[in-house]
Amino acid sequence: MRYSFGITDYSLPLYIDNLSNNWEQEDVERKKGYPYVHWLQSIKGSGMIYIDDKEIELKEGEGILIDRDIQHAYHALGTKWVTAYFTFGGELITEMLATLSIKKFVKIEEPDQELKTFVxxxxxxxxxxxxxxYQTTVMVYKLLVLIKKNQIKNKFDVRLTEEIIDPIVEFIKEEYRNDLKNEDFVRQTNYSLQYILxxxxxxxxxxxxxxxTDYRVRKAKELLITKLDLTVEDIGKEVGFNTNSYFIKVFKQRERMTPGRFRESIL
Incomplete structure (x- = not known):
């Protein structure tokens, strides 16, 4: 069965679009992606998922989170594929995914019992x-935290996290205003650029x-709301964009509106 929410307040920080705990999965092809973030989990059987140039088999028990507007397709492997899904959005969804370092998609191969039964x-x-x-905001937040927890447990090598990822993330948070190069990231870890990437x-x-770039946009959004005395161009420079035109282009790509329009929509 499917449960759909009639969303009337799109200003909510997080909200559920729809969910199902037992869905006989049909073939799906979304050339323009889906307008909401999408958690898909195999309950019985398995399916093949296509994202960019990747083929990802989703076996029984496994799950995958796909960001909104990401071109993808999937179909059953075998005669029957039963899934659970949970789709969601919200005003803070971009910031949440960036904070949790989730980009495009993340596959969870061995979800713990809490994530398995969540939907x-x-x-x-x-x-x-x-x-x-309004109460579903908590559900969405909990799902994201569970996915992050399981992503770490499933995929992250603790040594790589401590020696490569954490130092670079902290460096970005401290130095995002400056004109950073790949060489700067290399210096934080003493590993080669190819290995870091x-x-x-x-x-x-x-x-x-x-x-x-995601962190700069996030900080720009904060300033657009809190620093009304600063122009859009001033804010772009403040968070590290070299030109106003590039700032507007990047901001619009990620937020689907210009910085000026974003400020008008919030205030």
């Missing part, structure tokens, strides 16, 4: 208690430069 428990709780759209791609489906 089913949410579905049953909604049925019993008639949970409204491989670790970031494997663990985060991202790169240091992408994390830097």
């Amino acid at each position: 089913d428990l949410c579905y049953r709780d909604i049925q019993r208690n008639h949970v409204d759209i 491989g670790v970031f791609n494997e663990c985060l489906n991202s790169s240091p430069r992408k994390l830097l």
Whole structure:
């Protein structure tokens, strides 16, 4: 069964679009992606998922989180594929995914029991208690934290995290205003650039430069709301963008609106 929420307040920080705990999965092809973030989990059988140039088999028990607007397709491997899914969005979803270092998609190969049963428990709780759209914010937040916890347990080598990922992430947070180069990331770890990029791609489906850009946009959004005396151009320079045109271009790509329009929509 499927449960869909009639979303009327799109200003909520996080909200559920729809979910199902037992869905006989049909073939899906989304050339423009899906407008909400999408958690898909194999309950019975398995399926093949296509994202970018990657083929990802989702075996029974495994799950995958796919970001919004990411081109993808999937189909059953075999005669029957039963899934659970949980789709969600919100005003803070971009910041949440960036904070959790989730980019495009993340596959969880060995989810713990709490994540395995999460969608089913949410579905049953909604049925019993008639949970409204405002209460679902907590459910979305919990799912993201569980995915992050399981991503670390499943994929992260602790040594690589401590020696490569953590130093670069902290460096970005401290120096994002400056004109950072790949060589700066190399100096933080003493590993080769090729190796650093491989670790970031494997663990985060991202790169240091992408994390830097996402962090700059995040800080720009904070300033657009809190520093009304600063112009859009001033804010772009403040967070490390060399030109106003590039700042506007990047901001629009990630937020689907210009910085000026974002400020108008919030205030």
